[in-house]
Amino acid sequence: RAKAHGRGRAEVFDDALRAQLTERSELERAIADGLRAGEFEVHYQPVVDVGTSTVAGYEALVRWNRPGHGVVPPDEFIPVAESSRLVCDLDRWVLGQATAQLAAWRAAAAGAADHVRIAVNLSGRNLTDRRVVDDVAAALERSGLPADRLVLEVTETVLVDDPVATEHLAALRRLGASIAIDDFGTGYTSIGQLRDLPVDTLKIDRSFVGSAEPGHDQLVALMIRAAHTFGLVVVAEGVEDVDQLGRLQVERCDLAQGWWFGRALPADQAGELLQGTSAAQVRL
Ligand code: C2E
Numbered sequence: 001r002a003k004a005h006g007r008g009r010a011e012v013f014d015d016a017l018r019a020q021l022t023e024r025s026e027l028e029r030a031i032a033d034g035l036r037a038g039e040f041e042v043h044y045q046p047v048v049d050v051g052t053s054t055v056a057g058y059e060a061l062v063r064w065n066r067p068g069h070g071v072v073p074p075d076e077f078i079p080v081a082e083s084s085r086l087v088c089d090l091d092r093w094v095l096g097q098a099t100a101q102l103a104a105w106r107a108a109a110a111g112a113a114d115h116v117r118i119a120v121n122l123s124g125r126n127l128t129d130r131r132v133v134d135d136v137a138a139a140l141e142r143s144g145l146p147a148d149r150l151v152l153e154v155t156e157t158v159l160v161d162d163p164v165a166t167e168h169l170a171a172l173r174r175l176g177a178s179i180a181i182d183d184f185g186t187g188y189t190s191i192g193q194l195r196d197l198p199v200d201t202l203k204i205d206r207s208f209v210g211s212a213e214p215g216h217d218q219l220v221a222l223m224i225r226a227a228h229t230f231g232l233v234v235v236a237e238g239v240e241d242v243d244q245l246g247r248l249q250v251e252r253c254d255l256a257q258g259w260w261f262g263r264a265l266p267a268d269q270a271g272e273l274l275q276g277t278s279a280a281q282v283r284l
């Protein structure tokens with residue numbers, strides 16, 4: 001009896017697993033098809049200079065306008081794309097869009113947008129692939145964007161785990177792009193390791209910046225000071241209110257990003273924000 005019961009449970013488990021795998025491969029196919037069909041779109045979230053509240057750049061964040069599903073947020077499809085090579089195609093596409101977009105804004109602004117940088121996320125899977133260096137070089141070449149206007153965001157796990165990835169990052173830096181550690185504080189990198197990593201910018205995860213937990217303010221202050229000691233630029237993620245911004249100003253954080261300044265915008269609106277002089281000031 002116990003045996004029959006056990007088998008029954010195994011079958012239920014099998015069915016659930018099979019359903020999950022089917023759903024996953026269907027989603028993978030939908031992403032691949034959607035990429036070809038033009039269902040993806042890049043939105044741009046302002047990255048703001050903490051001292052002046054002017055737009056210093058944008059982070060390119062991908063959106064999926066999936067027919068019948070509305071706008072699907074990246075957290076629902078990036079993990080699936082990351083379990084196959086699909087994320088490389090997606091990241092390459094975003095890279096092409098974002099570099100071309102900033103080049104177009106620069107051309108339209110006649111010098112007024114020359115300081116603006118564009119940040120693009122690269123998945124860990126991409127970084128272990130030698131092709132990533134050629135992809136970035138090709139995107140820069142095609143768009144005409146100066147390499148020093150491009151920031152590549154990677155998560156800390158990639159940096160610590162994989163010597164091949166680290167080598168590729170060094171090659172990307174030699175091209176002239178800068179490297180940012182994304183979501184810092186959520187992985188296992190210690191502040192001391194920052195000195196030895198091939199990175200230029202530290203992005204403090206929003207779970208610290210927006211946190212009311214005791215000690216988190218001091219932790220953010222410590223991260224900013226340590227990063228500055230190692231010559232890194234610091235971006236605070238997830239700034240949602242003016243008190244958080246005030247603390248970041250006191251701690252001399254360089255840049256900030258978050259809903260207080262604005263959510264990710266479609267390209268045309270992000271472009272409008274760059275035009276004119278006062279328009280580039282966000283919530284001063
Ligand atoms: P991320 O790179 O850390 O991007 C920041 C995320 O925080 C974005 O979510 C952004 O909308 C959100 N955010 C910004 N300000 C605030 C705030 O004040 N409060 C709160 N609660 N959230 C804020 P999004 O766009 O949903 O992207 C989620 C993640 O998906 C990104 O995290 C990134 O890891 C990944 N992702 C997005 N686009 C791409 C892409 O093109 N390629 C790859 N590989 N990953 C991407």
Ligand code: MG
Nearest residue numbers: 059121153182
């Ligand atoms: Mg990012």
Ligand code: MG
Nearest residue numbers: 182183203237
């Ligand atoms: Mg982040």
Ligand code: MG
Nearest residue numbers: 182183205206
């Ligand atoms: Mg994130």
